[in-house]
Amino acid sequence: MDKQFIDNLTCDFVRDLTPYESARRLFSGGNDWLNANESPFSNDFSLDTQRFNRYPDCQPESVLNAYAQYAGLDKEQVLVSRGADEGIELLIRGFCNPGKDSILICPPTYGMYAISAQTFNVDVQKAPLNSDFSLDLAALENIAQSGNLPKLVFLCSPNNPTGTVIPQNQILAVLELFAGKSLVVVDEAYIEFSKDQTQTCLLAQFPHLVILRTLSKAYALAGIRCGFALASNDIIKVLLKVIAPYPVSDPVAQIARQALSSSGVALMQEQVSYLQNEQEWLRTQLASLPGMQLQGDNKANFLLYRCQRKDALMQYLVQNGVLIRDQSKQILLQDCLRITVGNREENQRLVALIQQFYQEGQAA
Numbered sequence: 001m002d003k004q005f006i007d008n009l010t011c012d013f014v015r016d017l018t019p020y021e022s023a024r025r026l027f028s029g030g031n032d033w034l035n036a037n038e039s040p041f042s043n044d045f046s047l048d049t050q051r052f053n054r055y056p057d058c059q060p061e062s063v064l065n066a067y068a069q070y071a072g073l074d075k076e077q078v079l080v081s082r083g084a085d086e087g088i089e090l091l092i093r094g095f096c097n098p099g100k101d102s103i104l105i106c107p108p109t110y111g112m113y114a115i116s117a118q119t120f121n122v123d124v125q126k127a128p129l130n131s132d133f134s135l136d137l138a139a140l141e142n143i144a145q146s147g148n149l150p151k152l153v154f155l156c157s158p159n160n161p162t163g164t165v166i167p168q169n170q171i172l173a174v175l176e177l178f179a180g181k182s183l184v185v186v187d188e189a190y191i192e193f194s195k196d197q198t199q200t201c202l203l204a205q206f207p208h209l210v211i212l213r214t215l216s217k218a219y220a221l222a223g224i225r226c227g228f229a230l231a232s233n234d235i236i237k238v239l240l241k242v243i244a245p246y247p248v249s250d251p252v253a254q255i256a257r258q259a260l261s262s263s264g265v266a267l268m269q270e271q272v273s274y275l276q277n278e279q280e281w282l283r284t285q286l287a288s289l290p291g292m293q294l295q296g297d298n299k300a301n302f303l304l305y306r307c308q309r310k311d312a313l314m315q316y317l318v319q320n321g322v323l324i325r326d327q328s329k330q331i332l333l334q335d336c337l338r339i340t341v342g343n344r345e346e347n348q349r350l351v352a353l354i355q356q357f358y359q360e361g362q363a364a
């Protein structure tokens with residue numbers, strides 16, 4: 001009876017939602033976590049506890065300054081958030097009228113754009129990628145010319161889970177299609193793995209461009225929840241209207257500041273090189289296996305494979321303590337599994353298990 005009562009009280013569009021199936025929610029056992037595109041490195045930081053009795057700044061100045069310098073922008077163009085996920089949510093809350101407006105996504109892509117929209121009763125339009133994972137510009141043009149304009153167009157580059165980047169001429173084409181109509185949000189969560197592909201240079205020219213960044217991937221700080229939105233100050237001001245009063249806790253600000261120091265950035269770059277090297281090693285090891293076919297590209301810290309007997313393979317890996325991510329529910333990704341690049345020991349264990357699985361025909 002209580003459940004019925006709570007069900008009746010629940011917001012209509014929330015009642016039918018299922019929570020985001022994060023990698024961590026799906027599987028929490030295992031030894032090797034190669035399922036959430038986290039970094040295998042855990043770096044050291046120091047904490048000053050002197051001000052823990054005080055509320056923190058809403059936008060800690062030192063973190064804004066450090067990130068602005070890192071991104072080559074002014075601090076008026078930067079917003080600090082509780083991960084890039086909060087940036088996605090703030091954009092939806094700041095720009096979309098619930099029950100009326102929509103966002104546009106280009107699947108297969110990151111799941112949180114749609115989930116976040118649904119949580120606020122905002123519609124999701126889709127312009128799926130072409131079969132080679134490039135943008136379908138004709139479909140985007142149709143939507144840009146339609147009477148049903150989205151408020152936000154989400155592009156992800158490098159894209160999760162395909163590892164592909166969108167060439168700048170195509171980003172420019174989308175910016176032109178939606179000029180004066182919609183905001184174009186480029187999610188650069190993995191940009192440190194392809195740093196010449198950043199679109200920050202376009203911010204000065206396009207007032208409807210937003211770029212999302214995070215410390216969760218290359219910076220190895222998924223646990224602290226710190227991300228950034230980069231945009232014209234007019235957009236930043238809207239986001240500041242809907243953000244919580246204290247989104248960035250003091251310990252998070254302290255750690256972010258250290259991560260963005262010159263030695264922190266150098267360490268990140270070293271770890272990115274290591275992971276790129278490991279990615280190449282993994283790719284070479286798996287190339288000889290007839291059961292696995294590489295999909296997409298290697299522009300981030302993961303690889304995507306179409307796998308024979310993919311459910312049995314997943315199960316075999318889980319039984320042996322290795323977690324990777326099933327992406328097969330997404331459009332174009334039938335039988336596809338995503339592997340996060342780990343450290344050498346993790347990658348070796350993974351390769352050995354996959355080789356055993358296919359060579360010995362386990363669970364055939």
Ligand SMILES: *Cc1c(COP(=O)(O)O)cnc(C)c1O
Nearest residue numbers: 083084085110160189214216227
């Ligand atoms: C991991 C990821 C995020 C989320 O980053 P957080 O800062 O941890 O919230 C956003 N976008 C993409 C494409 C991601 O893969």
